[in-house]
Amino acid sequence: MRKPRCLMIQGTGSDVGKSLLVAGLARAFARRGLAVRPFKAQNISNNSAVTADTPPGEIGRAQALQARACKVPPSLHMNPVLLKPQAGVGSQVVLQGRVIGRCKARDYPLMRDQLMPGVLDSLARLGREADLILVEGAGSPVEMHLRAADIVNMALANAADLPVLLLGDIDRGGVLAALIGTHALLTPAERGRVKGYLINKFRGDLALFEPACEIITRQTGWPCQGVVRWHAGAADFPAEDTQALVRPPAGEAPVRIVVPRLPHLANFDDIDPLRAEPEVALRWIDPGRPLPRDADVILLPGSKATLSDLRALRDQGWDLDIQAHVRQGGRVVGVCGGYQMLGHVVRDPEGIEGPPGAVPGLGLLDLDTTIGPSKTLLALDAVDETSGCRVTGYEMHMGVTGGGGLERPWLRLLSSGGAPRPEGAVSADGRVRGSYVHGLFASAEFRAHWLASLGAAAVLADQAVRLEIALETWADHLEVCLDLDAFLALSRPMALG
The missing domain is CATH 3.40.50.880 (Class I glutamine amidotransferase (GATase) domain)
Structure with missing residues (x-):
């Protein structure tokens, strides 16, 4: 019987880079010979993929990419709850790969007791085949108006006794306020789950940012567990959100x-x-x-x-x-x-x-x-x-x-x-x-x-080949930026059987 270890990546907000960080870490640890699995309890996305289960289910495209990073087929247990927004009727609710109905946002907290057992079941099932599970949060853990319905951030971390790393995006600005503000809104017990913070998308001279890290650590008590420098190759990965489609107009071409x-x-x-x-x-x-x-x-x-x-x-x-x-x-x-x-x-x-x-x-x-x-x-x-x-x-x-x-x-x-x-x-x-x-x-x-x-004329290889190259390059980048041995030391066996 495997005794899988888990590490959870939460973020100070949406689109701070959690999904890609998990994908890169998954590839880096898989290259070390570990059986790695990604897990995101709940995703809200109309970008989804068909799984390799029998019968097949559907999960978020980000988790399908993470499965590729782990060098395993996508499984419905990697993303047990998928919410797919629809026009005027709320969201289609997919539980463990199958549509179970739809729900308006205001009624979603009422579904928590129906969904959480499936989330914990899927996490436990992944644990039977994994050495390491990389768990991804969603949005921010301190969106206070949504906490009653939480099954993906601190509620999950508490249920499975997961250690947490908190990711902030410096490229969007306000990363000190985001990290220190998150600390202020967490409960004392939740603060204790956070084993440190990460800075994502850093550009420039790191020495100039070191005083900021000292301020964050002094205010929160959390150590800085690494700074991920800007990686231009991240643009080669599929976008999760339609906001990422706002790009400069393409130039001239045939x-x-x-x-x-x-x-x-x-x-x-x-x-x-x-x-x-x-x-x-x-x-x-x-x-x-x-x-x-x-x-x-x-x-x-x-x-x-x-x-x-x-x-x-x-x-x-x-x-x-x-x-x-x-x-x-x-x-x-x-x-x-x-x-x-x-x-x-x-x-x-x-x-x-x-x-x-x-x-x-x-x-x-x-x-x-x-x-x-x-x-x-x-x-x-x-x-x-x-x-x-x-x-x-x-x-x-x-x-x-x-x-x-x-x-x-x-x-x-x-x-x-x-x-x-x-x-x-x-x-x-x-x-x-x-x-x-x-x-x-x-x-x-x-x-x-x-x-x-x-x-x-088309000059590029199959998309699958290009994604493989992008994942390898991204994992190489993280190996340089982060102490992955320290991440493994921070992981711990999950509390689910």
């Missing part, structure tokens, strides 16, 4: 791709492989701006609330921009929710993703979609009908799509025990394409063929 920024984007990391290609200029278009007339491709990504986002698209007049784009010979690609929008209508009679109703689609493909209660979760292999290129990815959706457009599929799904089946749809002229498959553009071979049809 192929111009634009993506309308809809309110309920989901799994937008599908676009990362295209954004990284040097011969692609990819721009996110914010509300209030027209879709540029000089675009070669308009790409509609996934959505957690397809009907609501389709209404938002029409409210912006983007439907007219898309129709004009097609008339002028442009191309349109839709993935998952974006694929559903390309048909004649999207119906949600039971109000699964928002208020019940139906919204006219763009009418670019001969398809109709009905949202229903059953959810498709499937890791898959496919072949592009045009090029024969292999594609790997996953399906994750609650809609059923039918219509004559399916007679011209984009892909053929491969199965181990049966005949290939068609997937997606292509317009008669080939300029409008849609698919439920997430991860389409991660394959270098397929991406190269698709970009060549647009007059551009």
Whole structure:
């Protein structure tokens, strides 16, 4: 029987770098021969991944990346509670990989007693296969108005007797106030759980910051356990939050791709492989701006609330921009929710993703979609009908799509025990394409063929290869910045059996 040790990383707020720090530490410790597992009790995200369990479940994309860092398949127990915000109806609640219902934010504290046993069960299950579990908190542990519903920060640390390191982000400013303020709002017992603090994204001369560390330690009693210097390679990892999509406009390139920024984007990391290609200029278009007339491709990504986002698209007049784009010979690609929008209508009679109703689609493909209660979760292999290129990815959706457009599929799904089946749809002229498959553009071979049809060359490797390089480089960086032996010494056996 293993006796796993645990170390918890909490933060002074959201987006201070907890997820990437856990991923980097996981790879560094896995390289030392340890069986490492990531754990985040609760995540709020519409970026999710299909797990390798039987049957498959879903977890946050950040935990899937952390599983890759550990060199193990993703498991539903790595992120037992996933909240997926929906339009006007609260959040879809996923417990241990399966949808159990939905809940408004004000009612979420009432679900704590239902969710916490699953959280502790998943942590204990991971402990049976791990030497070290790296536990990630969420947001800040001192959001006092949310503490009654806490299952992911100090409530979990207390339940499993976890030692905590507190991470602050100096790049956003105010790191002294964030760390000292967190100390002030914790209870005395919780302060005792914190074994020190870390400073993330530091630039410049460290000697100039040493007096600040002395002030933090004097005010809190916590030692500084390390300073992580700025790492430019962090930009190679998928973004968790749509705020990270606010980047300077791309420069000139042979192929111009634009993506309308809809309110309920989901799994937008599908676009990362295209954004990284040097011969692609990819721009996110914010509300209030027209879709540029000089675009070669308009790409509609996934959505957690397809009907609501389709209404938002029409409210912006983007439907007219898309129709004009097609008339002028442009191309349109839709993935998952974006694929559903390309048909004649999207119906949600039971109000699964928002208020019940139906919204006219763009009418670019001969398809109709009905949202229903059953959810498709499937890791898959496919072949592009045009090029024969292999594609790997996953399906994750609650809609059923039918219509004559399916007679011209984009892909053929491969199965181990049966005949290939068609997937997606292509317009008669080939300029409008849609698919439920997430991860389409991660394959270098397929991406190269698709970009060549647009007059551009792809030069990057498979996304999986690029992520491996990024993880190795990031782990190397942390080995230089931090004393990982000291981190292991701070870890302790968890209190769960």
